[in-house]
Amino acid sequence: MNTMKKFIRYYKPYKTIFFLDMFCALVISLIDLAFPQILNYLNATFYLQSKDAIMKGLLYLAIGLFVMYVIRSICRYYVSAQGHIMGSRMESDMRQELFDQFERLSFSYYDENNTGEMMSKLVSDLFDISEFAHHGPENIFISLLKIFGSFLLLLYIHVPLTIILMIVTICMLLFSLAQNKKMQATFMDNRKKIAGVNARLQDSLAGIRVVKSFANEDIERNKFSESNLQFLDSKINNYHCMGRFHAGNNFFQGMLYLTILVAGGYFIAQGTLSPVSLATYALYINIFVAPIEVLVEFTEMFQKGFSGFRRFLDVMETKPEIRDCVDAQDLTDVEGVIDYHNVSFSYNADEPVLENVNIHIDAGKSIALVGPSGGGKTTICSLLPRFYDVCEGSITIDGKDIRSLTLNSLRKAIGIVQQDVYLxxxxxxENIAYGRPDASKEEIIDAAKKANIHDFIMSLPDGYDTYVGERGTRLSGGQKQRISIARVFLKDPKILILDEATSALDNESERHIQKSLEELAKNRTCITIAHRLSTIRHADEIIVIGENGMEERGTHEQLLKENGVYANYYRLQFEGLDD
Incomplete structure (x- = not known):
């Protein structure tokens, strides 16, 4: 019931459409219920009159029925069209809410969840929710109205026969409830398995270049086949449940007709029921049984929609680990003084990544972090824009704890250039403008010039309107990197993080990009992660991070004189691995 309350709130913006939809459903039900009564009246009274009276009344009868069915058609149009539109609007609202929630969630959520599964929740789950949102209230309302309305009229015609009918209906209801629980579990399993298919598909297609470079298409086919067959098995189990559900309900519907014919014949033989009344009774049985069939079929839609909505709620009720505190302040007039005070951090409680890290960076100065992979260099940088929160200690910018600042203002003050460029x-x-969406074209061109990419862009047939392809596949690594640098130039942050920005490039591209990075770093507080030591010689401080934390720190010249870990790295890189 709590879940249903949360679902019902999505009807609120469309309550006018909803109540009109229900009103039209009411009119349709009343007209359907009225027809057997009209026929009963005609058989009992109207058709027993004289020929002239019948001929005179037929015109009024035709006009009345024509108007009645015109009204029914109009109502049916509204229910079918506006009802579906309402469901689609609710689906759109939920999809937007879900996407907004995905944007709010912290990096830790994406560390634990697959993109394909998230896409499944955003697309297929919400479609089933939309169908349930429209057909659910309408089907339940019309069906219950017809069932209770016809039941009352059946009681009016013959009470004992209706009581027998009710006993069979209760048995049918109990069977449906028992099967419904089994179907609910299978539909939820369906959702998980199709999400697995989507996850496998997204993973394989996103890495298609790696797949083909290793000629591992068969491996990917086998992995996809495994997920696909798991989904198939889940669907087979589901359809077995549905088959038992529908077969059982059809059996009980047959029992309803059997009851009417046998019990009706008995009551006719006893003289308590007339053949004409039994004929009218049979018409109402059709009205009584038809909505039961609708409700039976609706059960499948309900289970799909309800299980989809529960998965939707699972995401919506996930609290972002990183969010603004109650009294968060904007970071303004940034100078760029950064301090790490006794910072400790771990991705899980058992494996500490950083312990008691202390770093001070004056405004406009640069530090470089070097050392083997896995030492925590990227983690140090990820803590500054609060992609993750420190476990102990604090990080301050201009003396302000970053946890007391709004995430929006904090991240706008920090520019990041990464090794893996995403276009x-x-x-x-459009990709350069992502750094500042409200920038003019002149400002975008100026940023491109500073990143040494303008001349290349102008050499392209479409210039700045050139399509880059998915993730920039039409551009080289160096070209993508310079576009990402132009993006940061446009953003113009006071603090800069360079996360191995040139390590994946050839020597010539590195030289060009290094010039761009040097220009970008001017008058900014800069943190650089580098494996190529040639790029950090002029850093104001170099910190060597190893398995035991910060092992050395100082300028390039100081660390060479100490002849420690950094000096060893330097010799390995510039004097040859053989030595």
């Missing part, structure tokens, strides 16, 4: 599908202009 969005669209044009070069």
């Amino acid at each position: 969005f599908t669209g044009s070069i202009l």
